[in-house]
């Protein structure tokens with residue numbers, strides 16, 4: 001990544017810090033980041049001897065630094081010209097080093113650091129601009145100007161949390177200061193097993209996961225290692241297992257894959273507004289008729305996914321169904337998704353779709369009162385209740401990996417069982 005325009009010599013020597021720390025910690029950090037383009041504090045002098053002498057891969061011992069954030073309508077010229085950087089140097093940075101970083105892409109709110117020699121001349125040695133939370137570019141000023149891009153060290157922490165559901169998984173995690181991303185990741189792990197639209201008060205969970213940090217701020221949850229979700233009194237374990245040389249996946253306490261043929265629902269984080277029933281008063285017409293689908297209310301434009309692999313058999317429009325897609329999964333099963341705002345591009349009869357692939361967006365086309373997707377589950381040409389259909393059991397762990405999985409599972413289940421679940425005792429007492 002180093003693009004040399006000339007040779008750099010100086011007292012500040014470039015170094016590299018690789019920092020990898022694994023630790024168990026029950027605490028959770030909230031992510032606090034200014035959004036793109038947001039202007040935070042203005043420039044301030046950090047001090048002659050920074051407390052962290054190794055920063056941006058530079059040994060800053062004996063250097064004076066000045067940090068700031070790019071202000072709105074502030075250009076490289078405004079930041080650097082007070083420090084003796086003239087038009088020739090700015091032209092080198094703007095054009096000569098454009099392949100390393102295009103300075104026109106500097107954005108308001110992003111931090112930068114100026115590094116000076118600690119001598120009476122206070123000569124500018126480095127200009128560091130943070131392109132993103134992890135990536136930065138370093139300009140070195142000497143007889144010639146050089147630039148290189150690099151990444152900050154990412155620290156991974158293994159963390160754990162638990163909770164009892166009082167409203168939704170999302171809100172429960174939010175109240176504990178956990179990232180909403182954890183709710184999304186958990187719902188992905190359990191997309192096949194737990195019906196998040198029928199979560200009941202008193203359901204509880206424990207989870208062990210990896211979170212990534214840059215400059216002690218969270219940049220996201222990288223991986224769920226194991227979890228248990230207690231839903232309607234049943235424990236659903238999900239243990240990440242990677243057999244040697246195989247792609248990893250989640251398996252349960254009975255050594256079966258958590259992943260199975262059908263997802264529980266075609267949309268995420270919504271609520272069921274109307275269930276499959278043989279007699280329903282239609283909300284729009286008032287006519288009592290059977291309702292052969294499960295309605296999931298969701299905001300306009302929410303992606304609708306195919307619940308299983310298959311081939312699109314219909315992608316069209318009708319008076320009552322509105323825009324809809326029907327997917328044939330095999331000779332037995334088909335699923336159908338009604339009232340779409342629009343069908344996803346490329347979805348037409350004959351096209352293969354994968355489980356979880358977006359096939360359209362929630363709308364209210366056809367006979368619908370508000371935005372929702374009516375999900376219909378066809379078994380041998382008959383429409384059945386998707387929430388009640390008995391589906392084929394999931395694949396078990398392959399026999400040759402069973403011993404290895406048993407060991408991983410035992411350790412993970414023990415770790416999970418030691419996490420205290422807030423609110424669980426109270427629930428037990430009130431029952």
Ligand SMILES: [Zn+2]
Nearest residue numbers: 293294295374
């Ligand atoms: Zn419906």
